Amino acid sequence: MSAPETLAIEPLQTHGLPPSRWSPRHxxxxxxxGAALGLALLCASALLPVVLSVDPMVTDLGRRLAAPGQxxxxxxxxxxxxxILARILAGLSWxxxxxxxxxxxxxxxxxxxxxLAADRPGLLRTLINQLVDMVLSFPxxxxxxxxxxxxxxxxxxLVLTLGVLSWPVFARVVYxxxxxxxxxxxxxxxxxxxxxRMRVLLGHVLPGLTPSLMVMLAFxxxxxxxxxxxxxxxxxxxxxxxxxxxxxxxxxxxxxxxxPYMMLLPAxxxxxxxxxxxLIGDGLAAADRRGRPSAHDGGDKT
Amino acid sequence: xxxxxxxxxxxxxxxxxxxxVLTTLLFFLxxxxxxxxxxxxxxxxxxxxVAAIRSQYGLDRPLLTxxxxxxxxxxxxDFGTSIxxxxxxxxxxxxxxxxxxxxxxxxxxxxxAISIPLGAWLGARPHTGGxxxxxxxxxxxxxxxxFVVALLLVQLFAxxxxxxxxxxYGSFATWIMPTLTLASFLAPKLTRVVAANVNSAxxxxxxxxxRANGAPFTEIYWRHALPNALxxxxxxxxxxxxxLLSGSVITEMIFGWPGxxxxxxxxxxxxxxxxxxxxxxxxxxxxxxxxxxxxxSFRVLDPRLRRAGS
Numbered sequence: 086m087s088a089p090e091t092l093a094i095e096p097l098q099t100h101g102l103p104p105s106r107w108s109p110r111h112x113x114x115x116x117x118x119g120a121a122l123g124l125a126l127l128c129a130s131a132l133l134p135v136v137l138s139v140d141p142m143v144t145d146l147g148r149r150l151a152a153p154g155q156x157x158x159x160x161x162x163x164x165x166x167x168x169i170l171a172r173i174l175a176g177l178s179w180x181x182x183x184x185x186x187x188x189x190x191x192x193x194x195x196x197x198x199x200x201l202a203a204d205r206p207g208l209l210r211t212l213i214n215q216l217v218d219m220v221l222s223f224p225x226x227x228x229x230x231x232x233x234x235x236x237x238x239x240x241x242x243l244v245l246t247l248g249v250l251s252w253p254v255f256a257r258v259v260y261x262x263x264x265x266x267x268x269x270x271x272x273x274x275x276x277x278x279x280x281x282r283m284r285v286l287l288g289h290v291l292p293g294l295t296p297s298l299m300v301m302l303a304f305x306x307x308x309x310x311x312x313x314x315x316x317x318x319x320x321x322x323x324x325x326x327x328x329x330x331x332x333x334x335x336x337x338x339x340x341x342x343x344x345p346y347m348m349l350l351p352a353x354x355x356x357x358x359x360x361x362x363x364l365i366g367d368g369l370a371a372a373d374r375r376g377r378p379s380a381h382d383g384g385d386k387t
Numbered sequence: 388x389x390x391x392x393x394x395x396x397x398x399x400x401x402x403x404x405x406x407x408v409l410t411t412l413l414f415f416l417x418x419x420x421x422x423x424x425x426x427x428x429x430x431x432x433x434x435x436x437v438a439a440i441r442s443q444y445g446l447d448r449p450l451l452t453x454x455x456x457x458x459x460x461x462x463x464x465d466f467g468t469s470i471x472x473x474x475x476x477x478x479x480x481x482x483x484x485x486x487x488x489x490x491x492x493x494x495x496x497x498x499x500a501i502s503i504p505l506g507a508w509l510g511a512r513p514h515t516g517g518x519x520x521x522x523x524x525x526x527x528x529x530x531x532x533x534f535v536v537a538l539l540l541v542q543l544f545a546x547x548x549x550x551x552x553x554x555x556y557g558s559f560a561t562w563i564m565p566t567l568t569l570a571s572f573l574a575p576k577l578t579r580v581v582a583a584n585v586n587s588a589x590x591x592x593x594x595x596x597x598r599a600n601g602a603p604f605t606e607i608y609w610r611h612a613l614p615n616a617l618x619x620x621x622x623x624x625x626x627x628x629x630x631l632l633s634g635s636v637i638t639e640m641i642f643g644w645p646g647x648x649x650x651x652x653x654x655x656x657x658x659x660x661x662x663x664x665x666x667x668x669x670x671x672x673x674x675x676x677x678x679x680x681x682x683x684s685f686r687v688l689d690p691r692l693r694r695a696g697s
Contacts, residue, residue, distance in 0.1 A: 219405055222674060226636055227667050228412075230655055235419050311532040315637055318534055319652070334538060341546050348542060352535045360530035367526075 113375075116368020122361035130178040134171065141171040141328040150344050161346050164336065169347065173354050175328035180358065183243055183323075184309035188302060190248030191309075195255020196298070200286050202256070203263035214260070217253040225250045229312075230321050238324040243316065247309055254305065258297060266293045296373040303366030307359045314355050330355050395679075402675045409671055410461065410664060414454055417660045426658040427470055444470075466668070467661030471654075476665040480647060484669060486556060487639070487646030491631035493562060494569025499624065501574045506581025506620075507613055513586055522582070529575035536571040537641045540564045554643035565642045569635060573627045580623055584616035591615075618688055625681025629674045 112120070134141075145166035153161040153169075160170040202213040229246045236242035266272060267290060275289050316322030317331025325332065330351045337348035424441040425432075432440075441447045445456070460467060466476040505525075509518050528536075544551040544564060555561045588594065589612045597607050639648035647666050654662040 215401075215404075218401065219408060222405055222671065222678075223409065227651065227663075227670070230652075231413065231416050231663075234655065235416055307530065314532055315534055319637060319640070334535070338538070341542060345542055345546065348538050352531075352538065355535060356527070356531050359532070360527060363526065363530050 111372070113368045113371045115364045116372060119361050119364025119366075119368055122357065123365060126177060126358055126361060127181065130174050130181060134174050137171060137174075139168045139171040141167060141175040142326075143167065150340065150347075152344075153346055153350075160350055161344070163333070163344075163347055164340060169333075169350055172328040172333060173330070173351055176330040176333060176351065177354055177358065179323060179327065179329045180310055180313055180331075180355070183240065183247070183313045184306050186240075186244045187247035187251070187309045187313070188306045190244060191252040191305060192255050192298070192302060194248065194252035195257075196259050196291075196294075198252070199256040199259025200263055200290065202260045203267060203290075204282060204286055213256070217256050217260075220250065221253045223250065226315075229316060230319070233316070233321045238322070243313065243322055247312055251305065251309070251312075255298075255301060258301060259294060262294050262297055263290050266290045296369070300366050300369045300373065303362050303369060307362035307366065310355065310359050310362065398675075398679055402672070405671060405675070406668060409667060410458070411454075413664055413667055414457060414660075415450070417658075417663060418450060423470060423658050423660060466665040469654075469659050469662050471657055471659050471662075476661040479650060479662050480665045480669050483645055483647050483650050486644060487632065487635065487648060488673075490562075490565055490569065490635060490639070490644060490646060491628065493566045494573065494631055494635070495624070495628050497566050497570035498573040498577055498627065501570060502577035503581055503617065503620070505574075506578040507585055507616070509578065510582035510585030510616065511589070511608060513582065525575045525578050528571060529579070531571070533568055533572040534637045534641060537564070537568040537638060540567060541641070554641070556643070556645050561642075565635075565638055565644055568638045568641075569631060573631070577620060577623055577627065581616055581620050584619045585612055588612040588615045621685060621688060622681060625677060625684070629677040629681075632670060632673045632677065 145162070147166065148158070148162055149164055149166040151158050151162040151166075153159065155161070158168055158170070160168075160173065163169055163172070198213050198216075202210045228250060232246045233242050236245070263286075272285060272289055275285050280288075313322055314329075314331035314334070317329045318335045319331075320335065323329035323332050333351040334348060337344070337351070340347050424437050424444070424446050427444070428437045428440050438447075445453065448456075457467070464477075466480075468474070469476050469479055472479065505521075509522055509525075512518065513522065541553060541564065545553045551560050551563055589608075594607055594611055597611065598604070635644075635646070636648035636651060638644070639646045640652060643649070647669065651663065651666045653659075654666065
């Protein structure tokens with residue numbers, strides 16, 4: 086943000102970081118913090134269940150609504166006597182899987198259509214841009230609720246809905262950035278050398294977009310986490326009974342007085358995961374800005 | 388002015404296209420989700436009763452015929468009749484839309500009242516101790532989904548402190564938690580954008596020149612940096628308001644707010660398709676109008692665009 090301005094001639098590669106900036110030693114503090122937090126959550130959701138070996142679905146009505154630390158439950162038990170820690174870990178891996186797959190799907194559709202629109206002026210570009218505008222102005226939640234009512238509950242309906250409704254975010258940015266890269270001399274040079282269109286797009290344009298793509302991936306992942314938990318909270322996301330953070334929060338509403346920890350603990354898990362993704366996104370954006378020659382082209386001016 | 392007229396025309400055309408696609412999509416998707424005749428007849432109805440209801444409501448016609456009839460009604464601004472209340476669907480929407488709009492306005496006003504002073508303050512000197520802590524808190528709040536904030540507010544103000552009612556719509560106290568919930572998921576973003584804009588505006592060449600010429604910091608800040616930063620925030624405020632009109636469904640549900648969000652969820656659950664479609668169309672039109680107004684206000688506020696547009 087406050088990087089000194091230079092009047093240097095722009096280096097050939099205007100987007101992207103010099104390779105050394107990718108090494109963790111050059112990472113901004115926020116990025117390190119986010120990466121550490123994210124890694125910790127991933128490891129916890131993957132490894133802790135093995136260590137604890139408690140089934141998140143096993144009910145025990147004799148030991149229901151135990152407070153954290155009591156009756157042998159580390160983080161307490163819910164209204165059916167299920168272990169809250171085990172359920173949070175299972176819910177976390179469910180949310181991470183849904184959000185990760187949905188983000189990948191949205192990025193895939195968005196990158197392909199964004200590159201196509203940037204490369205092919207004319208009818209195709211008009212069509213794609215119209216589609217982007219249209220999907221962006223869809224009332225997303227409404228469509229999501231209806232689509233999930235049609236396709237049923239489960240992993241893939243949820244991933245498809247989230248991905249198909251959210252790809253325009255990627256398409257827009259990829260389109261704008263790809264057009265500016267396509268106007269660069271080195272792309273022209275590659276074209277004059279007879280490089281095929283496909284290779285120009287994948288080999289010369291796409292690498293230039295990597296930094297912005299990584300920032301978008303991180304933020305999009307955070308958005309997908311929130312959307313997944315919101316849909317599950319409404320009862321149109323994860324199948325009922327599944328250990329998912331949204332379902333847990335929705336169940337906790339009946340026990341506001343007796344067991345506030347039933348709400349506070351899954352809420353904390355969601356917040357931690359989203360904050361980790363946001364920290365990574367912010368950090369990558371800062372690293373990207375630092376790598377660029379001018380102080381004026383970055384920043385989240387909206 | 389000619390440019391403005393053609394822009395407006397193009398926008399209206401794209402709104403119509405959106406509405407056609409949206410209603411078509413909804414019409415067919417909704418009819419796959421549930422059989423209205425079964426819902427109307429109730430769980431204990433015999434096959435003859437269901438068949439009678441089907442022919443009474445015209446549900447025995449081919450789907451395509453029903454669709455054409457529906458489109459014909461829409462053109463005449465007839466949105467159909469609610470199968471639950473027997474009232475016109477448009478009336479159901481009209482009775483509840485103001486609660487949603489009023490809540491969105493309250494949420495937006497709270498967001499602006501919090502974010503602009505806070506962002507301006509944070510952006511002026513971002514690297515000092517107290518501001519850093521506050522910025523970290525804003526960051527944390529940005530990572531908190533709206534419905535989690537709502538649950539936390541309920542837990543704090545209604546369960547523990549017993550200051551506010553759990554839900555409802557009426558007295559001033561019922562407005563506090565829904566408004567705060569909406570503000571909590573918009574304010575962090577706006578605060579951060581205002582702060583970033585103020586900060587980068589202060590790094591611009593003309594500001595540096597003014598400072599080098601000896602202009603006091605406060606004057607530079609109030610007369611040059613802040614107006615530029617707020618201009619950049621206008622677009623976001625518009626987008627956020629448009630989002631509130633369609634995105635407050637969960638907030639409305641948690642607090643039992645009698646707006647179109649709760650109406651939408653209830654209608655989907657009870658297969659009241661006419662109402663679902665009417666609500667969706669209403670939301671799409673409102674979002675469109677807000678976005679168009681945002682663009683227009685941008686033109687008025689930014690002298691560069693005004694010159695370019697004429």
